[in-house]
Amino acid sequence: MTRKATVRALLDTYGETYAEQAGIRLADTPSPLYRLLVLATLLSARISADVAVAAARELSRAGFRTPRAMRDATWQQRVDALGRGHYRRYDERTATMLGEGADLLLTRWRGDLRRLRAEADGSVAALRDRLTAFPGIGPTGADIFLREVQGVWPETAPYVDRRVSAEARELGLPATAAELARLVPRGDLPRLAAALVRVRGHESALPAA
Structure with missing residues (x-):
């Protein structure tokens, strides 16, 4: 699967920020x-x-x-x-x-x-x-x-930390903030970062990049 498909799956399944959840x-x-x-x-x-x-x-x-x-x-x-x-x-x-x-x-x-x-x-x-x-x-x-x-x-922006970068790399996505930001519409990087934190332990449920 493409990076685009992986990112879409991440956002659809895990893309709720902690702020939104709260x-x-x-x-x-x-x-x-x-x-x-x-x-x-x-x-x-x-x-x-x-x-x-x-x-x-x-x-x-x-x-x-x-x-x-x-x-x-x-x-x-x-x-x-x-x-x-x-x-x-x-x-x-x-x-x-x-x-x-x-x-x-x-x-x-x-x-x-x-x-x-x-x-x-x-x-x-x-x-x-x-x-x-x-x-x-x-x-x-x-x-x-x-x-x-x-x-x-x-x-x-764009801001990602080591935890987000490590998970992105695990999923075959780029690990830098600038590269991750290019994969989503402007303003969606917080959701993608949240998804990459939440997906840990559930990677097998996502399509491979």
């Missing part, structure tokens, strides 16, 4: 960007992606859609929301990190990740470095955030 309509506005940051924090732990997404949904249902709401919630309220999403293994530590991260965002960037973006001045490396300043956001969390935000922050 009910986040990603846009370059403060609340959805913050919710993506929270989701990246949850996905950074050694826990299943489905549980992390469920926990992100529960935090949103509880009203913690802005850094101020997250910071002003009690620690127990954050723990309870995480528990409803079955994020129990790391709930207490994560509840603390979410409060601290919200406070950092409010204090340093006035609650708006677009200010962090402006501070990075178009440098993906600078942006990645600033993201890792948030408690719980290490290199993996920063990669998740950048993979998904590239749809609304064009200066970060």
Whole structure:
């Protein structure tokens, strides 16, 4: 099968981003960007992606859609929301990190990740470095955030991380961001990157490139 057929199968079967799965309509506005940051924090732990997404949904249902709401919630309220999403293994530590991260965002960037973006001045490396300043956001969390935000922050595109590149290579697809971006319509690279993460362990169900 052709690369085009492999990419189509990936997008059709696994091409839902984590943000979409969590009910986040990603846009370059403060609340959805913050919710993506929270989701990246949850996905950074050694826990299943489905549980992390469920926990992100529960935090949103509880009203913690802005850094101020997250910071002003009690620690127990954050723990309870995480528990409803079955994020129990790391709930207490994560509840603390979410409060601290919200406070950092409010204090340093006035609650708006677009200010962090402006501070990075178009440098993906600078942006990645600033993201890792948030408690719980290490290199993996920063990669998740950048993979998904590239749809609304064009200066970060095309962005793929080592995990995406390795899976692309396994499937016979090009491994660089620029080459992968040429295989999909503009704006679909976040979906392709998400699909390449999700397909791991299910490669045999796809046509070979």
